[in-house]
């Protein structure tokens with residue numbers, strides 16, 4: 001390898017957060033390396049603009065073909081249950097022509113993997129996947145080149161199979177990848193997009209593959225952050241204020257200090273108790289007597305919507321067509337409705353956890369995080385050290401759903417490791433997880449729409465507050481429409497606590513509002529809700545998924561409310577088009593809603609691992625029942641009233657409908673997101689089914705028994 | 716401090732611990748068996764499920780003094796001689812997990828009730844598993860895995 005060239009390359013690399021490539025290759029030993037960056041620049045650039053992030057212009061991942069013929073992919077993405085540890089390996093194995101088992105994924109370790117902004121937004125398969133395949137294809141080409149020299153056969157006669165390059169004229173003339181990589185250090189940069197396999201050539205992509213992490217996970221061997229124990233490590237429990245915005249005025253630590261083996265840290269408002277056993281640290285914490293000055297904001301989960309509307313910033317028109325006045329003039333019926341959605345918790349089963357170790361000037365942190373590279377910079381800032389001294393290692397994550405993009409627990413752990421001089425584990429309790437969560441924001445949608453006598457929508461004036469743009473612009477064929485977005489769906493000062501991205505952020509709220517409004521118009525026009533949608537759609541993919549779902553469901557046209565309890569909804573998210581039909585049963589006495597059946601059809605382009613994609617759809621539908629029916633954060637003056645699963649109810653086995661999924665075969669289209677789309681439909685599809693069952697319309701999520709009863713009474 | 720003796724995954728264990736400490740933390744920290752997970756600490760989620768004398772219990776609520784003389788099995792004890800238990804294999808085959816954090820608790824809860832009810836109906840499974848939470852939404856596959864394991868096991872465990 002040309003050292004000079006490498007030096008040059010490296011100096012060009014200005015960002016400190018980027019891995020020292022030379023160092024890396026030194027550690028990683030001999031082999032063939034392909035360094036690559038994300039391809040689809042137009043989409044990626046958009047994403048980068050939207051997020052206001054600086055992305056490195058340099059490579060984003062490595063792959064290595066080792067002396068043993070095995071392939072390792074080093075990527076900054078992480079595995080949190082969404083299954084990319086399997087689907088990315090499939091893509092690489094197929095392009096490189098190696099056995100699936102021979103591909104190893106090294107994920108998220110900031111010392112081994114190149115920079116990545118984080119794992120969220122259904123972007124791994126959409127943006128990373130195509131680049132990975134290209135790198136695989138490049139790797140295959142390098143191997144053929146090498147084989148051509150060794151076997152003295154022109155490249156055009158060579159082909160690959162199962163980790164071997166062979167002469168197509170004489171199959172016995174062959175050489176293994178292992179032999180080709182032996183004793184070599186070859187570095188290639190993917191500069192042009194090499195030709196990847198055509199769908200007809202796929203052997204592994206598009207075939208259902210079981211999760212490759214399943215064995216570890218069923219035996220208890222899989223390591224999550226909390227499972228990491230270091231010699232001399234202390235478990236920390238941190239004193240929390242009972243209310244957001246409260247001030248500590250007085251604290252008495254004398255009783256806590258009496259606990260055998262306890263170490264107490266008291267730095268201003270930051271009080272932590274550390275012990276070699278977490279449960280003992282917890283007991284010590286319970287002995288702390290603290291007095292807080294609690295603010296009286298007067299804001300609670302009932303009046304929050306008024307508060308938010310009052311605090312709203314100016315709206316931004318993000319989509320517009322035609323003339324709203326004209327649309328209003330052409331309408332025979334005008335509908336003006338307001339939809340509300342409360343705060344939702346992420347509540348992954350594994351709460352935020354971090355283990356920090358400081359040795360000399362080097363800091364190592366194991367953490368449940370969706371954003372290891374941003375975390376690295378946050379730690380560097382907190383400790384005022386260069387970012388290159390920080391290593392973040394994300395083990396398996398016990399769920400994330402967007403909530404683990406925030407890394408407060410990491411900062412707490414490094415702070416305490418520094419103060420105590422020992423390795424420290426911070427593992428939030430369930431109560432802390434609720435209290436510190438960055439909730440999905442409460443949001444309001446106001447829609448004014450109109451239809452003419454033929455059941456065509458002529459007017460659509462859409463205003464969304466605090467859910468953001470995702471899923472807001474209308475995809476129905478409406479000549480006069482406008483979409484105005486007030487505030488982002490991520491944060492903002494108006495919320496009484498932290499808010500952030502929650503699986504398909506914003507789109508859950510937007511789709512609930514849009515698809516409810518569509519149904520209201522269909523009912524008024526006495527048109528079957530499927531027929532009404534089809535009449536107002538041009539989008540072929542949308543029409544296709546609606547029809548596919550309807551066919552599987554056995555949909556028979558009828559205007560709602562038909563008494564059958566059938567609801568329909570559709571939408572787009574992360575490039576994927578999705579439709580669902582649900583059947584519900586409503587107990588009119590109790591207001592309880594049981595979802596009996598959900599049929600969901602999705603067009604996600606190429607489904608890399610159809611098995612994985614199906615699991616994600618099922619997961620979305622099941623998890624989505626929670627925000628549709630029960631999940632809501634109650635609070636008063638900054639105090640979170642739901643702190644565990646007794647009052648914050650998440651979906652259970654007994655809620656489960658029969659779930660049927662359809663993935664439209666669309667191999668030739670680029671792969672799209674799969675971990676989020678189906679969840680966006682669950683509010684609307686259930687609301688529309690409740691209406692069909694009872695004639696009662698719900699305008700607020702969740703549709704808990706109390707609200708259902710209210711709506712029934714109004715009816 | 717108490718002297719607590721019990722059987723853990725088939726082996727005799729003797730510990731000097733405070734009898735009021737919870738089994739969950741003793742397993743995870745003192746004994747290094749981290750397959751048993753913390754999810755809520757209040758008996759709401761089932762992530763911390765272990766078997767005591769073949770009954771599923773929530774180790775976050777179990778005091779060490781109550782383990783005295785008992786037989787405890789954790790997820791680590793289920794695989795025998797490198798062979799997965801049929802429930803474990805069924806979870807793998809059915810992809811009955813995503814993040815996998817709830818999985819040990821799910822498998823042990825199922826193990827315990829299959830012992831009493833080897834041929835459960837679909838609704839039996841739902842009833843027995845209902846207090847085990849899974850945030851990823853793997854429920855449908857967990858049910859299928861339990862159904863298929865119960866068939867394979869034919870009443871034996």
Ligand code: FES
Nearest residue numbers: 754756758761775
């Ligand atoms: S941790 Fe024991 S039941 Fe949740």
Ligand code: FES
Nearest residue numbers: 813814849850851
């Ligand atoms: S698989 Fe993630 S909580 Fe069940």
